[in-house]
Amino acid sequence: MSQAVESRGVSVRVPGKINLELVVGPLRDDGYHELATVFHAVGIYDHITVTPADRWSVQVTGPTAAGVPTGPGNLALKAAKALARRYGIEGAVALSIEKNIPVSGGMAGGSADAAGALVACESLWGLQLSRDELEPLAATLGSDVPFLLHGGTAVGSGRGERLAPVLSRGELQWVLWVSNDSGLSTPAVYAECDRLREAAGEQVVEPTPSGDLIGALRTMDTEAVGATLRNDLQGAACSLYPVLDEVLEAGLTLGAHGAVVSGSGPTVAFLVSTQAAAIDLSVGLAARGPAGDIRRTTGPVAGAQVVQHVGPTGPQNFTG
Numbered sequence: 001m002s003q004a005v006e007s008r009g010v011s012v013r014v015p016g017k018i019n020l021e022l023v024v025g026p027l028r029d030d031g032y033h034e035l036a037t038v039f040h041a042v043g044i045y046d047h048i049t050v051t052p053a054d055r056w057s058v059q060v061t062g063p064t065a066a067g068v069p070t071g072p073g074n075l076a077l078k079a080a081k082a083l084a085r086r087y088g089i090e091g092a093v094a095l096s097i098e099k100n101i102p103v104s105g106g107m108a109g110g111s112a113d114a115a116g117a118l119v120a121c122e123s124l125w126g127l128q129l130s131r132d133e134l135e136p137l138a139a140t141l142g143s144d145v146p147f148l149l150h151g152g153t154a155v156g157s158g159r160g161e162r163l164a165p166v167l168s169r170g171e172l173q174w175v176l177w178v179s180n181d182s183g184l185s186t187p188a189v190y191a192e193c194d195r196l197r198e199a200a201g202e203q204v205v206e207p208t209p210s211g212d213l214i215g216a217l218r219t220m221d222t223e224a225v226g227a228t229l230r231n232d233l234q235g236a237a238c239s240l241y242p243v244l245d246e247v248l249e250a251g252l253t254l255g256a257h258g259a260v261v262s263g264s265g266p267t268v269a270f271l272v273s274t275q276a277a278a279i280d281l282s283v284g285l286a287a288r289g290p291a292g293d294i295r296r297t298t299g300p301v302a303g304a305q306v307v308q309h310v311g312p313t314g315p316q317n318f319t320g
C-alpha cells in the first residue's frame, strides 16, 4: 500500500486567478459564451485538507470564509463526491477549507477549491491520476476549474476549459483592489454584457487571443503587458458596480502600468514593475482610492499542489 493511501489526511494549496485578457464571443446554445482568455494564477491561496470520515462534511475558516456554503452546494464537496463516484471510492471525507481568495470576486475561488479537492482526494485515495487525467471531470464542475489544476499562465478557449500553456519568464507584480462589500454573480455579469452589446448593436465575432499580449508575456515586458490587458466583461462589471470606474482610474493615476477587472469582477488588478512600486501603489490606493482591501501578490504561480500528508506519525511537508 502506498504512503498516500496510509495517510490520514492530505492538504493542498491552490491559488486564485486573474484574467490578463478575456475576449467574450457569442452566446452558445448551451448558455455559455465562447471565450478566448489568458488565465494567470496569482499567489493568493486557499488551503484544502481532506481526511477520511464516515460522512461527507465541509468546514470553512479563514479571512474570506463568510458566505461560503458548507452544505451540498460547496464546490469542493461537489468535486470530492464526483471523483469518488467516477472511481468507485466507498466512504467519505471531511473537507476543511481555509479561505483567503475573495468570494464572488472574479478570482475563481470556488473553482480553486474544487481543483484543490480533486488533487487532495486523488492523492488520499492513491488514484495515480495526472492533472491532464483529472481535467475532464474538472471541466464538469466549472469552466475555470481545469486551469486551477495547472496554474501558471495559459490560454483558455471553448468556454474556458480548453487550455494551452503560455511561455513566459520571470514574475509580474500585482496590486489587487478587493471589494470588502458584496461580490458579483458571474451569470449576472455575462447577462449584462449581452444586454449592453445588444443595446449598442454590437456585432459579436468569434474570439481570438491577442498576439501582442502573448508576445509581451514571452519577454515579460511589464509596460507592454500593462498596455494589452483587456476584459470584455469590464463594461458589464462597471455597469453593475459603478465604483469600479473610480478604482480603475485611481490606480492608473497613481502610476500603474495597466489595470483590469479580473474575470466577472469586482476585483481589480493593477500591474507595476517592482516590489517598491507595488508598495507605493498599495499605500496610495489605501489612502486615496475607494474603500476596499488592497493586496500585493505576484504571478504566475503553480496550480493545486499537495503540501502535506498527515499520517499516523504526524505531518509530512512537501513544499514550503
Ligand SMILES: C[C@](O)(CO)[C@H](O)COP(=O)(O)OP(=O)(O)OC[C@H]1O[C@@H](n2ccc(N)nc2=O)[C@H](O)[C@@H]1O
Pocket (backbone or CB within 6 Å): 019, 022, 031, 032, 033, 034, 035, 037, 106, 108, 111, 141, 142, 143, 144, 145, 158, 159, 160, 186, 187, 190, 263, 264
Ligand atoms: C468569468 C470567468 O471567471 C473568466 O475566467 C469564467 O468565465 C467563469 O467561470 P466559472 O465561474 O467556472 O463559470 P461556470 O460555473 O462554468 O458558469 C457559470 C455561469 O457563467 C456563465 N458563463 C460561464 C463561462 C462561459 N464561458 N460563458 C458563460 O456565459 C454562464 O451563465 C454559466 O452558467
Ligand SMILES: Nc1ncnc2c1ncn2[C@@H]1O[C@H](COP(=O)(O)OP(=O)(O)OP(=O)(O)O)[C@@H](O)[C@H]1O
Pocket (backbone or CB within 6 Å): 067, 068, 069, 073, 074, 075, 076, 097, 102, 103, 104, 105, 106, 107, 108, 109, 110, 111, 113, 114, 144, 183, 184, 186, 263, 264, 265
Ligand atoms: N468553496 C467555495 N468557495 C467560494 N464560493 C463557493 C464555494 N463553493 C460554492 N461557492 C459559491 O460559488 C459562488 C461563486 O463563488 P466564487 O468565489 O468562485 O466566485 P468568483 O470568484 O466570482 O467566480 P469566477 O471567477 O469563477 O467567476 C458563490 O456564490 C459561493 O456561494
